[in-house]
Amino acid sequence: MRTSIECIACFVRQAAEAVGLVVEDRRREELLRLLLKEIAACDWRGSPPVVGQVIHRIIRRELGVDDPYRALKRHLNDKAEELVPVIRETLGRRSDREAALLRVAAAGNLLDAGAKSGIAPQDLHGVLQRLWRLPFRGDARDFFRRTAQARSILYLADNAGEIFFDRLLVEELPRDRVTVAVRGAPTLNDATLEDARRAGLTGLVRVIANGSDAPGTVLADCSAEFREEFERAELIISKGQGNFETLSEEDGRIYFLFTVKCEVVGRKVGAAVGTLLCVPGGGG
Amino acid sequence: MRTSIECIACFVRQAAEAVGLVVEDRRREELLRLLLKEIAACDWRGSPPVVGQVIHRIIRRELGVDDPYRALKRHLNDKAEELVPVIRETLGRRSDREAALLRVAAAGNLLDAGAKSGIAPQDLHGVLQRLWRLPFRGDARDFFRRTAQARSILYLADNAGEIFFDRLLVEELPRDRVTVAVRGAPTLNDATLEDARRAGLTGLVRVIANGSDAPGTVLADCSAEFREEFERAELIISKGQGNFETLSEEDGRIYFLFTVKCEVVGRKVGAAVGTLLCVPGGGG
Numbered sequence: 001m002r003t004s005i006e007c008i009a010c011f012v013r014q015a016a017e018a019v020g021l022v023v024e025d026r027r028r029e030e031l032l033r034l035l036l037k038e039i040a041a042c043d044w045r046g047s048p049p050v051v052g053q054v055i056h057r058i059i060r061r062e063l064g065v066d067d068p069y070r071a072l073k074r075h076l077n078d079k080a081e082e083l084v085p086v087i088r089e090t091l092g093r094r095s096d097r098e099a100a101l102l103r104v105a106a107a108g109n110l111l112d113a114g115a116k117s118g119i120a121p122q123d124l125h126g127v128l129q130r131l132w133r134l135p136f137r138g139d140a141r142d143f144f145r146r147t148a149q150a151r152s153i154l155y156l157a158d159n160a161g162e163i164f165f166d167r168l169l170v171e172e173l174p175r176d177r178v179t180v181a182v183r184g185a186p187t188l189n190d191a192t193l194e195d196a197r198r199a200g201l202t203g204l205v206r207v208i209a210n211g212s213d214a215p216g217t218v219l220a221d222c223s224a225e226f227r228e229e230f231e232r233a234e235l236i237i238s239k240g241q242g243n244f245e246t247l248s249e250e251d252g253r254i255y256f257l258f259t260v261k262c263e264v265v266g267r268k269v270g271a272a273v274g275t276l277l278c279v280p281g282g283g284g
Numbered sequence: 285m286r287t288s289i290e291c292i293a294c295f296v297r298q299a300a301e302a303v304g305l306v307v308e309d310r311r312r313e314e315l316l317r318l319l320l321k322e323i324a325a326c327d328w329r330g331s332p333p334v335v336g337q338v339i340h341r342i343i344r345r346e347l348g349v350d351d352p353y354r355a356l357k358r359h360l361n362d363k364a365e366e367l368v369p370v371i372r373e374t375l376g377r378r379s380d381r382e383a384a385l386l387r388v389a390a391a392g393n394l395l396d397a398g399a400k401s402g403i404a405p406q407d408l409h410g411v412l413q414r415l416w417r418l419p420f421r422g423d424a425r426d427f428f429r430r431t432a433q434a435r436s437i438l439y440l441a442d443n444a445g446e447i448f449f450d451r452l453l454v455e456e457l458p459r460d461r462v463t464v465a466v467r468g469a470p471t472l473n474d475a476t477l478e479d480a481r482r483a484g485l486t487g488l489v490r491v492i493a494n495g496s497d498a499p500g501t502v503l504a505d506c507s508a509e510f511r512e513e514f515e516r517a518e519l520i521i522s523k524g525q526g527n528f529e530t531l532s533e534e535d536g537r538i539y540f541l542f543t544v545k546c547e548v549v550g551r552k553v554g555a556a557v558g559t560l561l562c563v564p565g566g567g568g
Contacts, residue, residue: 005304005312008320009297016293028289029328036292036324040317 049216067186076161108165138278150235158240216246333500351470360445392449422562434519442524500526
């Protein structure tokens, strides 16, 4: 999907929050002024994560650190890890286990430092308590039928913290046919190989990096190896709003699993902000 | 108060909403890019309405219209006018009439096209139903004691629509000693002479324009006549968040009456977003 006028204010909010990572007041202002100019000069015809990639590259370059979100990601992983046993226990008691797994994975997507309606790690516990009452749109039976039939499944992970919830879902997929892909380098609070390792995914299924530092899956920016995996996969599970924003025009092999976190995406999918979504894309 | 880093994203949101008034997609994008560059180049040392003034001047210049918010202001006035009889009736039944008047006037401040947490005209009725349960901070007895004693009162109005609620309060003040001031020219959805007339204030008390098109009261930008009125007034009732932002460092003659609409102001006054506030400023 294309970047819309409404996305621009969201980029600036993200940029202002990111410069909050810089301690000195004067430096903050300088960096934010630079980011405003860069956003003004950016190509807005791409999807929002394409602009996000530009912003976060500048932030890393100007801060002189390769991963300004490292501490936040650790905190997200800590919080998620803490909750996993609770969720496992609850899942064990559900009669609608399949739909429940999708709900859990989609709700994990709320752990997003980039989204206006994302939640702080400390709020996650509260969300999980409301989880079964959150609006959900999806056909769990169809999802699991397709994953059972597919000879190869590419699971595109999204954020740190969230990846612990992905693990719960991946455990229930035919593991020998699943490959999980993470970002190729740190960007925003997106999951990288380090987070996949921490969530125990590397011991469970094949995990690859996509070669890109976009906070989404910008195919043209990914490595040739990743693009090949993408082409070959019979079924793609695209996790998170950033992956949706970058892949929404792709073919029907994709199942999108995320929480609707802004009105622009909400209008595109015809669902209210806050809806947990599990929908096939394109001709799917 | 000074503009903070957090205000910048809010300016861009305001700018993006304002360019929504331009119909053609391509023109919208151009204008927003220009505004981003102008915000980046602005002096951020002033209060937020100083930057707001720059933004809204550019918007009017680029759109080639002197008042892009005219239709919205008319709509706000229509809605407010519709509700006045209902409010009058409710006020008549309250035993805490003084505090109730302040609540009504402060809640009218929610009709703000600039604030993130402002409400749409159609939501006003719902807010009024919750009005008596909204958090309120203020000493109504002290407020009315001071207005009864003051030999001259300058009432700084804020927005269109809201000004109908101001009228309900002004009716209860010693009218021969009250002067209401509005903006000198259209800016955002702020009230001008036209709105004061529509709300019936001109027939009730003396009404003046402040000579400025800032969405607040930037004294240095106001006319000499207005500054004289300001100096002479024994008591100033400053309505709205924009007036608070521009006058918060002034002396103790000011009573601020507004709804806290963002966290930056909330931190400054030590109140949560959504609080109806009626507090003396400075040494007050």
